[in-house]
């Protein structure tokens with residue numbers, strides 16, 4: 001859709017004009033205030049326009065706005081130091097980037113250069129960005145037909161989803177492990193690109209059975225394949241830990257970060273890898289990023305990370321996420337419009353009846369619009385899922401108010 005000279009993806013059939021935002025609230029151009037349950041898709045985890053972050057950015061902008069890729073502003077080094085200290089020890093070298101797609105592209109290059117192999121494994125129906133290579137790893141060939149050919153060598157696997165029955169979950173994980181091992185045993189796979197146990201991009205909130213990260217870590221190590229965790233969505237307290245990799249204690253060879261990194265104040269992304277991988281690969285890869293890690297973005301990212309650590313934001317995320325799931329189950333279980341609710345921390349997927357249509361419109365789309373009219377900002381996948389990602393700083397009162405609007409909207413059809 002084109003609106004006011006801007007091309008929008010077909011993700012929504014309408015565009016909300018946001019003229020002001022603060023904490024868990026956004027305001028549209030008519031002055032209407034909405035509670036936000038999206039965090040701009042896992043970006044404004046510390047609340048919209050967090051004043052502490054804005055203040056350091058302005059300060060930095062007055063000192064120095066710009067630095068080229070072959071030089072360094074001290075704020076970049078300060079941030080690299082805190083970031084690597086906050087990750088497992090072996091993840092100690094940073095590549096600067098502007099966002100998630102770029103970071104994941106850099107990671108794929110690193111994996112190929114380090115291993116000397118060319119195959120990459122991704123997961124269908126995941127979202128890791130929109131470059132040609134990443135689309136090949138995640139999107140169906142049907143959906144990318146008109147822009148084909150994409151990256152030549154890409155293997156798409158199905159993400160194993162948790163089941164209500166623990167026994168069935170473990171069976172699924174076992175089947176997945178067998179498939180993965182068969183592919184990895186050929187020893188031509190450079191890297192596996194995956195989020196750590198939950199798909200947060202794309203609108204579908206798929207959760208893997210417990211043990212997924214450890215399994216994938218063990219198998220990739222065994223066959224000399226690099227494990228790349230995309231923590232663009234799971235990072236920065238969203239899943240009840242500072243980083244999603246902590247959920248199972250699986251340490252990847254490469255991690256990519258963006259989105260919540262500077263809390264939406266600036267575009268920034270990062271690849272963090274080991275000294276050995278960086279040293280052995282950097283001559284072979286291209287990673288110059290003109291706008292990667294501009295000083296104001298680094299000041300914002302540094303303050304963002306300091307706040308996460310100072311306030312242990314992940315603890316509240318876990319508590320609020322469990323609460324959100326419990327209340328939704330209590331209010332909706334047995335209702336014909338409801339199917340499932342699942343999630344990790346404050347990354348919660350709400351599955352609605354996918355067969356129900358109102359006219360030609362899916363129930364999800366109807367609920368998203370009705371909620372918006374009643375003062376709640378949501379994002380759904382058009383089919384059956386609403387991805388709930390409130391700012392992690394949301395008050396219990398606003399969380400309750402948002403849930404109330406959501407539940408009423410669901411029950412109103």
Ligand SMILES: Cc1ncc(COP(=O)(O)O)c(C=O)c1O
Pocket residue numbers: 041098099100101102104127128129130195200201202230232233234258259
């Ligand atoms: C999990 C995940 N990885 C990567 C990306 C791509 O990040 P960006 O939009 O900054 O390129 C996204 C974006 O939605 C994402 O959700």
